[in-house]
Amino acid sequence: MSHRNASKTPGKRKGVLITFEGVEGSGKTTQMNMLHAHLIRMKVDVVATHEPGGTRLGEEIRRILLDPAFREMHPLTETVLYAADRAQHVYEVIKPALEAGKVVLCDRYLDSSLAYQGVARRVGLEGVRNLNEWVTDDLYPDLTFLLEIPYRVGLKRLEKRKETLDRMEAQPESFHEQVQEAYRTLAKFFPYRYVVLNGADKPENIHHRVMEEVMKLIG
Numbered sequence: 250m251s252h253r254n255a256s257k258t259p260g261k262r263k264g265v266l267i268t269f270e271g272v273e274g275s276g277k278t279t280q281m282n283m284l285h286a287h288l289i290r291m292k293v294d295v296v297a298t299h300e301p302g303g304t305r306l307g308e309e310i311r312r313i314l315l316d317p318a319f320r321e322m323h324p325l326t327e328t329v330l331y332a333a334d335r336a337q338h339v340y341e342v343i344k345p346a347l348e349a350g351k352v353v354l355c356d357r358y359l360d361s362s363l364a365y366q367g368v369a370r371r372v373g374l375e376g377v378r379n380l381n382e383w384v385t386d387d388l389y390p391d392l393t394f395l396l397e398i399p400y401r402v403g404l405k406r407l408e409k410r411k412e413t414l415d416r417m418e419a420q421p422e423s424f425h426e427q428v429q430e431a432y433r434t435l436a437k438f439f440p441y442r443y444v445v446l447n448g449a450d451k452p453e454n455i456h457h458r459v460m461e462e463v464m465k466l467i468g
């Protein structure tokens with residue numbers, strides 16, 4: 250994978266895209282919400298969104314993707330559905346916001362597909378990368394926070410929080426272990442945009458680090 254400009258039409262892109270990634274229960278949603286609230290207090294023009302979902306159509310795709318009843322879903326079907334959700338999200342929400350100069354925060358983005366489908370589902374990084382570069386028009390994040398936590402700790406957090414697990418959460422431990430390893434590899438592959446944070450640290454401390462990095466980008 251090479252360092253590509255985030256957009257084929259760089260002239261049109263004025264905002265910044267910040268993504269949050271990690272294994273299940275890593276605390277990335279909490280951190281994104283804290284950052285969102287902080288930026289609003291600072292009067293920054295910010296949009297917070299998530300994948301899968303984030304659009305009316307995407308929420309329907311999300312329902313299919315996470316429904317534990319679809320045990321028969323083929324890894325390629327899964328990969329293409331996540332990419333379909335992303336295409337809608339990019340063109341309906343993310344790109345217009347970036348072109349309007351906004352700061353866009355996204356809870357999971359294409360790195361989730363590289364880690365979950367590319368590596369853990371064994372679809373292959375190359376194919377998943379090509380598909381996702383195509384559907385996003387090469388839109389890579391400017392900054393990606395990886396909340397690192399041992400996958401077992403994350404799964405324990407989930408068990409406390411939720412009564413039933415969705416189709417992805419209910420995958421065997423070995424699957425989540427591979428997702429964790431894949432994220433480590435991605436962080437090494439994209440050092441210019443990845444910031445790895447200790448998800449076991451206090452939320453306020455993590456938030457402090459997040460703000461430091463975000464201010465370097467937008468301050």
Ligand code: TYD
Binds near residue numbers: 331
């Ligand atoms: P999400 O609702 O963000 O769950 P979490 O609270 O764990 O972040 O994501 C739903 C699941 O979808 C999650 O298990 C990760 C998985 N996923 C993929 O496998 N590929 C993808 O491209 C994305 C965006 C998510």
